[in-house]
Amino acid sequence: MSAAAVEAAPAAPSGSLIRKIAWHWRYDEKRELWIGWWTLVIFYNLYGVLFFVLARTQPPPEPSLTPAEIVQWFADRHYGLLYGYALVFIVGGATAIMNATLAYTMRRMSVSRAFAYSYLVIYALATLPGMLIMGVVCTVGAMRPDRDPELMSWLYDFAFLSFEGTMGVFLIGSLVWMTAVLLDKNRVFPKWFGYLNLCNALTEVVVAPAWIFKRGVFAWDGAIAWWINMAVFVTYTAVFLSLLRKMILREDFGTGPLPELESESTGALEAAS
């Protein structure tokens, strides 16, 4: 948006939410970044509802179920799987906007563009096993529940192992982001977020035993391989959404260090005096 257009912008309206949205849509120079941020927030909330409530494929069921139990598992979720994954496929493309927004943070850093490019490629790949393949396989199982139980077992294992297969992608993705944050001199994110990426990466490693165990804490539904890993991931996601929002507020579209928010600089000055 040109400087002239920004100068001509009227003051932001107060009151009606619709009028506020309309104002931001028309005059806010950070419009695209906010669209990216809201896409992330809405997607993660939808992901929770679709996977945990509608399709009920998360938390994952036991890997040790017998073929008969697996057939029953598909039958219990017949409509949830069909409708849930139909919606997942509709919103799945939003991951492109989300990944682009996150890669933008690395482009704003003082580091090589290779970080943003690696991040984009690796998370574009993550969508395939973590969401799309799992969705197709679960839908195939739900669509014809009268198949041979052995075939249903095959689909069941394929779906959940495909989901688990994203662990390496999240591991490397977190390490890419960590390195970028720690090397960055533009203060796009605080250094502790770099270290939090390391924590997240290390909890992805503990998913690896899920490929070996069918029961217990290391299986794909286990306390260590799933519950602790998910607790760390949810915390990590909440933190980066909050930091990303702050980063957009601070964004000045320059190339040097990001300015601090006015309220924080005032607080720092008061503390110093």
Next chain:
Amino acid sequence: MKTAASTASNPRAMARGHADDGRFVPGQPDMWAFVLFEALVFTSYFTVYVIRRTQSSDLFLQSQSHLDLRVGVFNTLVLLASSWFVARCVQAARERSFRAALNNAYLTMLFGFVFLVSKVIEWTTEIERGFSFTTDEFFSFYYFLTGIHFLHLLIGFVFLGVAVYQLQSPARRSQEMVETCATYWHTIDFLWVLIFALLYVMR
């Protein structure tokens, strides 16, 4: 704003090794956030271990008897020694004795390396005796906890490398970075002491 004079006149701050820049913890406070978060994650692993151990205490006790306590003690002493050397490294860097600081950083690496080698030998011995990752639940925990700690230690070598890089040139020598790296190293030492107590000692 804090000044060098005000810090120098504060013996408590000096004793805690504060530089004159108003820092309240050694190294980057960001690293302490990592320490806190890792402590929480490991606490959750330990909690799961203790719960499972309580539920199958006979199996855990029987399998635990196959571990060699002397190896665990040796591991612990080696890692404590490495932590002592990294503390000496920080102290020497504060006193601007950079040659001594570098030597202590190399000794930390050496002891860390001894720990890694002894751990690999211990794992190999256990596997040769028929105790692998899938033998039973105790050994799953044993390989998991020692393995994830091993990985943390490998990352620790990257931090030590950063500290050595900082100490090597007068153009760099960031005391804050040296302390940050030392904080990471102390954390993995601290985590090992807990793992040692849970796997080798607790009955």
